[in-house]
Amino acid sequence: MKAFVVTRYGKHHVHATEVPQPMIGTRDVLVRVSAASVNPLDVMVRNGEFKQLLKYRPPFVLGHDVAGVVIEKGAEVRGFSIGDQVYARPRDLRIGTFAEYIAIDQDDVALKPTALSMPEAAAVPLxxxxxWQILVERAHIRPGQKVLVHAGAGGLGSTVIQLAKHLGAHVATTAKGARAELVRDLGADIVIDYTAQDFSQVLSDYDLVVDSVGGENLMKSLTVLKPGGRAIGVTGPPDAGFAKQLGAPKPFEFVLSFLSRKVRRAARKLGVRYSFFFMHASGTQLRELAALYEAGHLRPVIDSTFPFDQTLEALAYVENGKAKAGKVVITLDQRA
Incomplete structure (x- = not known):
C-alpha cells in the first residue's frame, strides 16, 4: 500500500513509499482510509519534539486522524462489522493514518456520525x-462558567467554542477580525481581534483559558482568570503530569517540571493554576461526540482539502500557518 513515512526525524524526511498492508491483532479492525486530517501534532511528531517520551522508531507512517471503512476485524472484536464506516484517532505509538490502510485497536474506534461525510468525519477525532477531555474531564465546565478560547477559528478552537457553548458556558475567543463572523456563528459571546486589542486588558474573572498559542500569550492568560481558575496549555510548556500520562520514567517528571516552572510560579502568585494538556485516544468518547454531531450541536470546520498524493503539501500548508479556519483534510478521492 502507499503511505507517507517518516524515514528519520526532521522536516525533509517524510516520503511517499510502498509499505506492507498492516497485519491486524485479535482486538484490531483494519480500516480502508477514505480521508485523514492534518494536525500540528503531525509536524511535532515528524520533527521529533516528543521523541524522548513518544518513542516512535523511524521508519513509521505519520497521521493522527482518520475516517474510513472496516474491511477486516480480529477475532475478539465486538461492536463492529465489515463495511462499517468509522472514525478514530488511533492511540499513541499506533498512529499512521496517512496511508491507504491502518489497523486500529477497537477501543479507539467509533462509528462515523451519519450526518458527516468522510472528509468531515476525518476532521473531527483529535x-x-x-x-471533550479539556472541558468535561479536566475542567468540569458547568453552565454559567466563563471560558476563554484562544485561536478560536482554528481546528481545536472552533471545536472548543462549540462544545463549551453546548455545556452552557459563556465563551470569549481571540481571532483575526476577518474570522469574527465565523467564531460568532460557532457560538462565541465575545470576540477579541488580537491584531487590534489586548485581551488581557478587557477580560477578567474567567474560570478557564484554553491556550494554543503559548509564550507571552499564555502568561497574559493567567491574569484574566478568577482566583482558583485554570489555564490549560496545548502547546506547552509541558509539565510533570504529561510525563505521568505517558508512563515515562521518574526523571522525566523532574525535567518537565523544570521546563514549566516559570508559568507555574506565575500562576501560583496569582492564585490560579496551570497544566499542560495532551489528549488520549477514546472510542467511547468518540461515540458520545458522534451523538452531538448527529444532533447538530457540533459541526466540523474545514479550511481546505488536498488529494492523498499531495499529503506533503498539506503538511506544509499547516506548518506554514496558511490555514485560515478549521482543519486541513486529505482525501483518497475514489473513496471519500
Missing part, C-alpha cells in the same frame, strides 16, 4: 477528543 480536536473533538481534546475539547
Amino acid at each position: 480536536v473533538a477528543l481534546a475539547a
Whole structure:
C-alpha cells in the first residue's frame, strides 16, 4: 500500500513509499482510509519534539486522524462489522493514518456520525477528543462558567467554542477580525481581534483559558482568570503530569517540571493554576461526540482539502500557518 513515512526525524524526511498492508491483532479492525486530517501534532511528531517520551522508531507512517471503512476485524472484536464506516484517532505509538490502510485497536474506534461525510468525519477525532477531555474531564465546565478560547477559528478552537457553548458556558475567543463572523456563528459571546486589542486588558474573572498559542500569550492568560481558575496549555510548556500520562520514567517528571516552572510560579502568585494538556485516544468518547454531531450541536470546520498524493503539501500548508479556519483534510478521492 502507499503511505507517507517518516524515514528519520526532521522536516525533509517524510516520503511517499510502498509499505506492507498492516497485519491486524485479535482486538484490531483494519480500516480502508477514505480521508485523514492534518494536525500540528503531525509536524511535532515528524520533527521529533516528543521523541524522548513518544518513542516512535523511524521508519513509521505519520497521521493522527482518520475516517474510513472496516474491511477486516480480529477475532475478539465486538461492536463492529465489515463495511462499517468509522472514525478514530488511533492511540499513541499506533498512529499512521496517512496511508491507504491502518489497523486500529477497537477501543479507539467509533462509528462515523451519519450526518458527516468522510472528509468531515476525518476532521473531527483529535480536536473533538481534546475539547471533550479539556472541558468535561479536566475542567468540569458547568453552565454559567466563563471560558476563554484562544485561536478560536482554528481546528481545536472552533471545536472548543462549540462544545463549551453546548455545556452552557459563556465563551470569549481571540481571532483575526476577518474570522469574527465565523467564531460568532460557532457560538462565541465575545470576540477579541488580537491584531487590534489586548485581551488581557478587557477580560477578567474567567474560570478557564484554553491556550494554543503559548509564550507571552499564555502568561497574559493567567491574569484574566478568577482566583482558583485554570489555564490549560496545548502547546506547552509541558509539565510533570504529561510525563505521568505517558508512563515515562521518574526523571522525566523532574525535567518537565523544570521546563514549566516559570508559568507555574506565575500562576501560583496569582492564585490560579496551570497544566499542560495532551489528549488520549477514546472510542467511547468518540461515540458520545458522534451523538452531538448527529444532533447538530457540533459541526466540523474545514479550511481546505488536498488529494492523498499531495499529503506533503498539506503538511506544509499547516506548518506554514496558511490555514485560515478549521482543519486541513486529505482525501483518497475514489473513496471519500
